[in-house]
Amino acid sequence: MFVRTSTPCGRPPPPLQRTPGPPPPLSAGDGKPISSLQCGLPDKLERCLERAAGLEQYLENLCSSDSCDYLQTLKMHLHGMIHICCVKVLKLLPKPSGSLMRAFLMAGHCYGSMDPVSNIIVNSIWDNSHGCPLPESERSKIEQYNDILDPLSLLRTQVHSLKGLVELAKFAILETAHGGFSTEGCALELLCSAGCDVFDRFPSSAGMFKEKKLFHEVAKAAGHPLPLQLGELHEMLMVAPEGQALLSLTSEAQIQCSVLRIEDMTNHISRMWRGWVAAKTGGVVQAPKLFPKSLMFVSSMRSKYEERRSWFRSKIEQVLKDYTTQHFWQYKLDIICGVEAINKGRPPLGEMCYRVNFTATSHLERERRLFFAEFLFSGGPRPETCCPLPYDYAGRCYYGEQTARKIVYPDDAKYIPHDITHPGTRRVDDMLEMDVVHFSSEMDVELAEKLNKMHAN
Template identity: 25%
Template structure:
C-alpha cells in the first residue's frame, strides 16, 4: 500500500505538477487547433471569391470543406441552396472523419495531421497512411462511407445521409469537376446547378479506380507542405498509436498463419505450440516464421497431453502476439544501437518494424545502425528475442533460427504439415500436479469446453443462415476473436 502522504482523497485537487502538465498539454492542443482554423478560414476566403453572389449566403448552411476534392472545391461543391443553419466547429468535423476512418487515431493526432496538411482532408488521409505504412483508402469502402457520415453528422449537415453519396459521386467525376472548377475561375449559377445535378448521379465507374487518382493528387499536394514533426508533448500519444497499429498488423499475421495450418493438426496439437512458441521473428517473413517456429517447437518438444480445441481464446492469442512484438524489438536492439542511440527508443523501433512489415532483414537493411557482423551476433540476437518473448527454450530457438535451413529441415516441416501423426521424438515428461492444482486445471478446462460448445453452436447457426441467404457454404477451420461477454444459454 502506498504511503499515506501519497494517497489522494477522492475529489481532492490533483498535484501541482500534474495540473501544470495537463494545462500545458491543453495549450499545445489549442495551438494546433488555432492553426487548423486559420487554414480553414483561408480556404473559405478563396471559395467566397469564386462563388456567385446568389450562393454566398448559402455557404453557412451546407458549405463544409469536407470531401474528396481539395478544400476550396469541397466548399464550392457542398454549398447548397437549402438546409438549416450548420453548427459545430470545422476542425471538429474534419477531425471526426479522420478518427472514424483510422483506428487508434486520437483527436490530438488528427489535429496535427490537419495542421500539417493545411486542413486538406485527403492530404491528411495520405499523411496518416504514409506514417502507418498502409494504402487502404477507397471511395466505395464501407469504412470510408461510415467515416464520411460521422463527419457530416458532427458538422450538423442539414442532409447527412445525402452528403456521403454526393461526395462520392463528385469524387468519381474528378476530371469533370476540375474543368468546372478551374483555378481562379468564378463559378456561375449554371455551373453550380450542374455540380448539384452531378452530385445526385451516383458513383461513376471509370477506367481507372477513382480513389487511386485522388490519392496521387493528394500526394502531389503533400510535396508543397513542410514536413513538421509532431509536438514533443504529444510524442507519447503518437508512439502508443503506432504500437496499437503494429499489434493489429501482427494479429493479421497470426490469423493468416492459423488459416494455413491444416485443421486437424491445429485442433489436436499445433495450437499448443502456436501459443507457446509460434512467434513471428525469425529468418523469414512473419507468417512463415510463425509456421516454422510452431512446427519446430512441436517437433522438438512434443507433449503427450493433447487437448482437442475448436477455439483459440482472444487472451491467449493476444499474449502470443505481444510476446512476438517483444521479441522483434529485442532482436533489433541486440544487433547494434547503443542504449542512448535514438534508434533504440521503442517508438522508433516500432516505426521501423511497421514500415518494413516486421521482416527483420528489411529492418536491418533500412537502418544503417543495425549491422550483423557474424552468425554469432545473429545467434545472440535471436536468443535475446526469445528471452524477451518468454520462449520456453530460448537457446534451442536461437540455434534453430540462426542456422540456415537444410533440405532435411524443409522436408521435416513439410512432412509435419502434411500428416496428422505426432512426431517420432519422445514426448517431454510433464511434472505431476498436486491434487489441488489438478482440480483447478480440470475446472478451467471444463469451463472452456462448455464455452467452446456454446460458441461453436452459434457460429454454425450463423454459417447456416449465411448459406441460406447467400448460397455460400463455409466450413469452420478455427474460431478466433470470440467476444467473451457473450452470455450462455441461461443468460
C-alpha cells in the same frame, strides 16, 4: 489510416501515405462504414503537421516514455499487423490438433529468420514436434481442444511477438547506423515501415547472428518459453538447406492460399534438429506433481471448456447455416478464433451478447474465410449477424493496458461504442483459460507451481 509526423529519431518525416484501404463496405448491418469517418482527414492532418513543423525537438522529448501517445499509436498499429499474421496462419494450417494449437498459442512468435507468417508457422511446428513435445498420452487428452474461446490467449502471443520484434529492430538499426544509437521509437517506426519484416534489413552474415546470439537475446526479450533452443533453431535455418525448403513451403502456401503440408515441414525440421541433444540444454525440468485440488481444478476447467466449446460451435453452425441459405454459398465451420461477451443493457436485466471470429471452409474455395458472428445467449427477437470479413484488419486497431479490441469487426460504425473490451494487454500474462485446458503435467513447470500455490490450503 494516414501517417506522417515528426519522428523521435530526428529523421525527416516520410511523405504522406495512405495504407491500403478496405474494399467496399459490407452490406450486413445498418450503420455507417468506418471508412466514412475519414472524410476530410487528409486536409486536417496536413494543417496539423504544418503547425508542428519546427517542433521536432519538442516532440522528440515527449516521445521518451511509454506514456507517449505517438509510441502507443505505433504499438497499436503493430499489434494489428501481428494479428493479421496470426489469422493468416490459422487460415493456412490444416485443422490443428490441440497440441499444435497449444504450440501456436505458447510459442508461435512472429520473429525469426523468415517473414513473420513463416516464422509463426515454423516456430509453432517446431515447438509441437521438438521444442516442447507432449507425450502421446497428454496429446490424446487435448486432441479436440483447438478452438480459441478466450481471445486473451491469442493477444498474449501478439504482445510477446512485438517485444521480440522491437529487440530485433534495435539490432538492425545498430548494425546500419555506423556508431549511432537505437531507441524504442526508432525500432517501432522501422517495424511499421517494414510491415514487421525486418530480418532482411541486416547487412551482416549468419556468423554475426551466431557470434552475438542475437536470436537468443530476441527470444529472451520476448519472454519465449525456450529462448536458447529457439535461437539455435533460427541460426540453423540461416545455413541449413532445410531452412530454404521450409521457406519455400510456407511461401507457396501463402501465394496459392493452400493448406500447409505439415508433415513435410516436420520432417525437414527433424532432419535439421538431430544435432541438438538434451545435454546442451541441461535436460528437461520435470513439473511438480499436482495437488488433488489442483487436479480437480484442471479437470473442471476442461469440462467447462468442452461445454462452452460445444455450445458455441452449435450456435455458430446455426447462424452460418442461416447465412448460407440466404446467400446460396455453402460453408462449414472450421476453427473459432476468439469470443467476446458484451452485456447489452444494465445487469441483471441485460442480455448477454456474444461476438465471435471463426474460419469456415467451402468446397468452392481453396482458402479458408474469416467470419464475424453476433448472437444473443437466449436467441431472442434481435436479429443475429453472420458475415464474411473480406479483409483481416477491419475494425481492429486499439490496444491498451486497460482495454483492447481482441477480435475483428465488420466495417460498420455501430460497433465502435462496444468493441473496446476489458481487460487489455496488462492481463495477458495472467493464468488464462487455454493455459489450464492445454496443461501438461510433465512440461508446464511454472503453471504447475501456480496451481499448487492456489490450492495449497
